[in-house]
Each structure stands twice: as structure tokens, then as C-alpha cells.
Amino acid sequence: MPFATPPVPPTPSPDGEDVEEGIGVAPGVAIGPVYLYTGGAYQADPDHLEPNEIAGELDRFERAVARSERELGKVVTVARQKLGPDTAAIFDAQLLILRDQQFYDAVIRSIREGGIGAGWAVQKILEGHQRRMEASPSLRLRERAGDFLDVQNRVLRNLQQGRAISRIDEHHIVVAQNLTAADILMFSRRGVLGCVMDLGGPTSHVSIMARALGVPTVVSLHELTGLAHSGDTIILDGFSGRVVVGPTTETLARYQTKADRFARIQADRADVVAAASETRDGHPISLQANIEFREELPLLDEYGAKGVGLFRSEMQFLAQGTALDEDQQLEVYRDVVQAASPHSVTIRLLDLGGDKVLPFGRREPNPSLGWRGVRILLDKPDLLRPQLRAVLRAATNHSVRVLVPMISDIGEIHGIREAIQTTRGELASEGIACADDVALGIMVEVPAVALMAESYAKDVDFFSIGTNDLTQFTLAVDRGNDLVAGLYRELHPAVLGLIQHVATVAADAGITVSVCGEAAGDPRIVPLLIGLGVTTLSASPAYLPMVKRVVRALTMDEARDLADRVLHQPDADAVRRLLDEFLASHNQDLAALLGLDGASEPAPA
């Protein structure tokens, strides 16, 4: 388990500790030695190989080249679609350099005959070519010298990565400037205690992955890589977002208690997973999982999810830079549907645009208000049609719901409904099995939709509230913008009022309403959402046991009373205080873990 305590007792720092505030994106408390995972400057060292190391080095080189080739292949595809053939040609040339027989043979020869390390050989050989290009009388060739440097950096990075990773084990906390989702997946397989990053935000892909895999993670620490050294003892608190480098004996003891408490909560998780998800007075609350990769599917049972409340189909798309074809999508959806069976799966149609980079389209001055979500789908039948076909086919004999992102106009619902009908007709005439009907729902993330929920309730089968965008649009705050991010408050009474309105309308119309943003996985906010009338919560699987503990600790009347009081508060800070008090009075263990018991430390703003 990533939450285990390290086998070696950590050493307290004699000369003071560094406490840094970041954003906790995956829960857990970890204490252990730092492994500084660096990118950036790729400089090889001249190492000499023993004869028995040569075969391994050749293999390491080949894997680094293969990995570089895959990366470049992806870059070429994206560049061709997004930037045009001229830019793509640059990367295409790099791909040719990478697989050039002359270069390849020279490196192999240096390793095999000269006993020279792969990194040093690559650097020497490509530097030589680069210098020859720089000396050319032709401007065009001089400009190409940089290609050799780019290839060199790429191969060296991949060589170093292979080496660095083999040194990381389950006692480490990885500290890096930036990590990718693939990095987190790899570290999780090596069983690291946790990850800490200088960059990143709570909704970035890497954070979602860390949550999904249950790797305690704190992001957005700015300069931490400059403060921490490999081997330093570090404390990571994935709840408060706090990181302590070189903790004192006192701090260590305090966090050890916290880590033990978390371990205890983890230990009796099996009981919670098996228990019914209902309030103390017997009101059922449906707990579902947000999923984006097939790798996460085993987590459904592990964390007791009753179905998939949000399958983000765009992640497959973004990972390879182009849409999967119908059959590829079908294969993915079938896996998801089968893993969730007999519970339902809600597939959100491609939610592109906004902060998600598009391989087509152009730069927009204001992308979050631009061409995104359903607006793209209705303009691009070549994206919508194969997806609808795959969804309808996967839905045969299964409970599948279709969720439409970024609705802002009722006509968009009609457009999607028509497309579904047409697609069903096509499949039927081709004799391909598909579902007779699928439930159709919308993301409520634009205030206009929330305010007019009555009209929409007549046309759709369910509402799913996207708290991130709803907050950003209601408060006119771009949370990715550091200058104003402090104004982004999902607990703002204005946002909560909209949620209550949507929930009330849904209850009157007899349709389900769920929340599938991060708020649904936050034990502090869950009582409020239930009190506001939300009946389904969908969160990253790792959060569900905690959410269920909270659900089982309260009664519906208490939750409604909390919601009433909250809606009369003037601002988000006052709301936060009420929520903290509520949780502290209902689940002390959880509240203490979140730093709300007053004994440990104040909760971060």
C-alpha cells in the first residue's frame, strides 16, 4: 500500500524545518526520504563500462531510442494537424536523425568496442554533427543544427529516466518539478509513498491520475525542488497540501499520529466498502466513480463504487492526439460497461476545448467561453457520429447513460437527440446490435442552464452538476490564472444557491441529479451537497470510502439544516467554517485527519 510507514525511522532535522504550502490533490499522509527526480539539463557523464555491463547498456540505449521514437511520432502527428506540414517536417527530420543508421551504428560501436556509456556516446556523436552543421556556409543547414541538440536531449532524457526509475522504490517520496500522468502510473507500480511537484493544479491530468491510483500527492509547491535534496526526510500531507522538509522531532511525532490515523481508516476500509451507502436515518445516496482509463476499472470494486458516474472519454483522445475510431472506442466502452455491471455507466461525450488542447482548431482569445464541449460535437459530425455509434453498441443490454458537456442552449439537446436517433437508425439498417434507448443527460455548468433548469428538466433524463466550471462562470474567475485564483471559491453562496435550485427542480421533475466534480469527493462538502438535495455523488474511486463514512454519520435532517444555514452566509469563508464544524461534530477521526479538530493545525484557506 502506498500509505505504509517507512521501515527506517526518519531522522529529525537539528537545524529547523521548511514548511511549504501547496495543493493536496490525492489524500494520504506519507513520511519518508526524498527522491529528487530531475528533468531539465541533460548532460551525460563519461562512464566506462565493465564487460558484463555492455549488454545491459545496449539494451538501455535501444529502449531510450524506442521511447524517443514513440514520443516524436506523437509530436509529428499533433504538429501536422495543429501547426501544419512545415512545422511537422522539423520533427519528421528529427525522427530520421533518431533512426539514422550512421548514428545508431556509431553509438552501438562506441558501447560495444569502446566500453563507453550510452549517454556519453550519444552526446559526443550528435555534438560532432551539430558542430559540422553550425560551420556550414548554408543558413538553412546552420538552422538545422538545433535538431541534433533536440534529438540529443530527448535520447539523454530517456536514458536517464530509465536509470533514475530503477533506483526509486517503495520507501521514497518522489519530488519533481513536473510529472506526467504516465510518470505517476509508473511510480505507483513501484509503490512509492507519495509524490510532490513544483507545478500542476488540482484538475490537471496528473492530479486526477494520482487520485485515481491512491498515491498521496501535493502539487503547486513552486520552488520545492530547490529546497529538497535526495535523502532528506520529508512529510507530505495530501489533505492539507502541506509539505515539511527536514521536520523537527515534534513535527515528526505529530504527523506520525496523523499517518497512523490514516492507516487506521484505511485498515477498516473493507468494512466501509461493504456497508450500504445511506444516511443514518436510511436515505440512500448513490456513490459512483469518475473514471478515465481502463487501468482504473479494478478500483470500482476495491473502493465500493456502484457504477461509473462519469467516464471522461476525452482522455483517450488526448493521450493519442486524435480520436479513436468506432471500434477502438467500442472496445474501451465495453470494458467499462462490463467492469461496472450490473450498475450503470455514464459516458460523457468528448469534452474538448477549454483548457484541453485541441489538435485541430485555432487559438482562441478566451477558450473557456469558446469552441468547446457540445459546440464542437455539433460542428464536427466526424467526431460525434463514431462516438455515438460506439456508445449505442456498447449499451446493448446494459445500462448506459449519455452525458452531454457544456450545454448552454436548449437547441443543443435537440441536436444531440436527433443525432442519436439518426445513428440508431443507421445501426439498425446495417443489422448491427445496439441499445434501443439510452438515458440522455446534461452537464449543468453554465449558470444560464442552472437558472432555467425547469425547461431543461422536460427534455433530459438526468442532470450532472460540474462544480468546477459552474464556479468559474458564476464568479467570473479563471482559476488557472494566479492573479485571480484566490477569488475562485466553489463554496460561494451564489454557486451553492444554483446547485440547490437545480436539485430542487430535478426532484420535482423526478429525474436524478448528481455532482461529479471534486466537491463530491471532499468529506467537508459532502454533507452540504446532500442537504442541498443531491442524491448521487461521483468522485475518484479512492475518495469513496471517506465519502461513505460521512454519509453514514449524518441524518437527512441534519444535512438539510446545514444547507439552510449555509445559504444564509455572506461568503465562502463563513460557509467553510460551518462545514468544518459540522464534520468535526460527526466524524472526529476524519476531521482530525483533515486538520479540523483544532488540536493539530488550522485548515488551509
Next chain:
Amino acid sequence: MIVREASRFQAEFFIRKDGYEINGKSIIGVMTLAAEQGSTLDLVFDGPDEADAADALADLFEQGFGEPI
């Protein structure tokens, strides 16, 4: 461009200049050669589709191929 075009054919392709020879399917070779501009080149093809390869590459050279690769 030369490299991509030449790689379409099975025939081996060498470019000779001032007594030395480079592999015409190697981008590094071609770029190294091009780095020292302005001299006479011999193109040598050897393989089952050598005639087609020679025609295609000759066309490319005659068009001036706008790009040194």
C-alpha cells in the same frame, strides 16, 4: 526529402563526392554532404528497382528540392 524519397525504394543509394561516398538514405550523411556546398555529385543506385529510384531522385535533384533533406 532526398532521404524520404530514397527510402521508398529497395535499391541502395549512395552519393559520391570527391572520392568519398555517403549513404543516401541517411539524413546525417546527406546533411553532412550538403554542409559543404557546390560540387559535382555522382548518384549511385544498386538494387531491383534501381531504374525507378534513379528517375525519382533525378527528378528531385532537377527540381532543386527546396529543402536539403
